[in-house]
Amino acid sequence: EVQLVESGGGLVQPGGSLRLSCAASGFIFSDYWMYWVRQAPGKGLVWVSRINPGGSETTYADSVKGRFTISRDNANNMLYLQMDSLRADDTAVYYCLKRGLDGAYFVPWGQGTLVSVSS
Amino acid sequence: DIVMTQSPDSLAVSLGERATINCKSSRSVLLSSNNKDRLAWYQQKPGQPPKLLIYWASTRESGVPDRFIGSGSGTDFTLTISSLQAEDVAVYYCQQYSSIPLTFGPGTKVDI
Numbered sequence: 001e002v003q004l005v006e007s008g009g010g011l012v013q014p015g016g017s018l019r020l021s022c023a024a025s026g027f028i029f030s031d032y033w034m035y036w037v038r039q040a041p042g043k044g045l046v047w048v049s050r051i052n053p054g055g056s057e058t059t060y061a062d063s064v065k066g067r068f069t070i071s072r073d074n075a076n077n078m079l080y081l082q083m084d085s086l087r088a089d090d091t092a093v094y095y096c097l098k099r100g101l102d103g104a105y106f107v108p109w110g111q112g113t114l115v116s117v118s119s
Numbered sequence: 120d121i122v123m124t125q126s127p128d129s130l131a132v133s134l135g136e137r138a139t140i141n142c143k144s145s146r147s148v149l150l151s152s153n154n155k156d157r158l159a160w161y162q163q164k165p166g167q168p169p170k171l172l173i174y175w176a177s178t179r180e181s182g183v184p185d186r187f188i189g190s191g192s193g194t195d196f197t198l199t200i201s202s203l204q205a206e207d208v209a210v211y212y213c214q215q216y217s218s219i220p221l222t223f224g225p226g227t228k229v230d231i
Contacts, residue, residue, distance in 0.1 A: 025223075026198050026215055033222075036132065037221075042227050044212065044223055044224075044225050045161075045169065045212055045214070045223040046223070047220050047221040047223070049217070050221075059219055061220050062220075066128075095168060100171075100174060100216060102175075103157055103175065103213065103215035103216050104157075105159035105171060105174040105216055106159075106169075106171060107170075107171035107180060108170075108171075109151075109168035109170065109171075110168060111168055112168055
């Protein structure tokens, strides 16, 4: 069974940093593109970033480019999101997601981890 | 960027009746190599993460009841719940995976 368990969220002041982690299991992690998607409280879903199976290719939404860094550790089946220069509008639940077998749709979704940026 | 719009913003449907949600993309999401549309639908119940219902515009995810039906092509898509059940109260999102950035519709809230 595929499982994705996010952690590392919390309350941080504007301008601060946070590192999110995602523990993956139940599939061959090193074979898949991985993604982060976020959802602000009461709002919709927004794609944040993606990384290729080998970790050499990364892409970011314009809203986080230059502030967030996605990375992965294939030896330990872990995905990360380093978040720097955090702003209030980064407040959201962050989901770690695995690409589908034949397209960038997402199943399953974990519970996510909540990041709150506030002074 | 491909902009996804949904209509209506919300709808209320009686139990057992049909619910229809529309999703429109700002440009085609058709993959010519397989003639399939790169469009997914998700259901998000209150307090829960989203759940994949449909991908490739009309392929139902394993375990999803057959009352959920995805249709459409090109730029216009529809999610139909053929006979609404109480447990279908949720927000429904469409998503295109044709190009980066991946984009989602704003959601449609379905109530009884």
